[in-house]
Amino acid sequence: AQSVTQLGSHVSVSEGALVLLRCNYSSSVPPYLFWYVQYPNQGLQLLLKYTTGATLVKGINGFEAEFKKSETSFHLTKPSAHMSDAAEYFCAVSEMAYKLSFGAGTTVTVRA
């Protein structure tokens, strides 16, 4: 069965500081992995995805994530936080390439 654990329900960073959001997954087959961002009262927007190939994945808005099979992790990073990065972030895993299982989410606040 597939599942996702996001470590830390709330992360606060200073503007310009590193953003690090942690995600660990469980999957019985090689997984597809995703990060989505959700702004208030909006749907989810895809930041990046890992399917096969290069384990370091670059996404939109300067975010990137690294797939580490040995650690069953897919942590999301951004070198320098911007005020517009304040949102909720969801990690998701898919074994069957259609049914997404989401983590509980991490809310990011950015301090000026």
Next chain:
Amino acid sequence: GAGVSQSPRYKVAKRGQDVALRCDPISGHVSLFWYQQALGQGPEFLTYFQNEAQLDKSGLPSDRFFAERPEGSVSTLKIQRTQQEDSAVYLCASSLARVRSNQPQHFGDGTRLSIL
């Protein structure tokens, strides 16, 4: 259309009433998904359509929940005899390709359902 459109954006119903939530996927998208997002939680899968065929409904929480996509485009999620625990945001997503593809799911803004 430019994106996935859901209506209504907000729905308030009394316990016991039936509700219908609509989803217009991106034109040409084969796959359509419904998710339920409770307050403070991640979305949870409800059901999946490939064109008009409902291939997976394993996430529907009870037989009060019913989804259809009769012409392979617009989909409706119906909840009968609503209960307070049905209060959530219902998200619809669509994807260009069929199952076992790495095509991403594009989400609508959701319908926020409140049961009084």
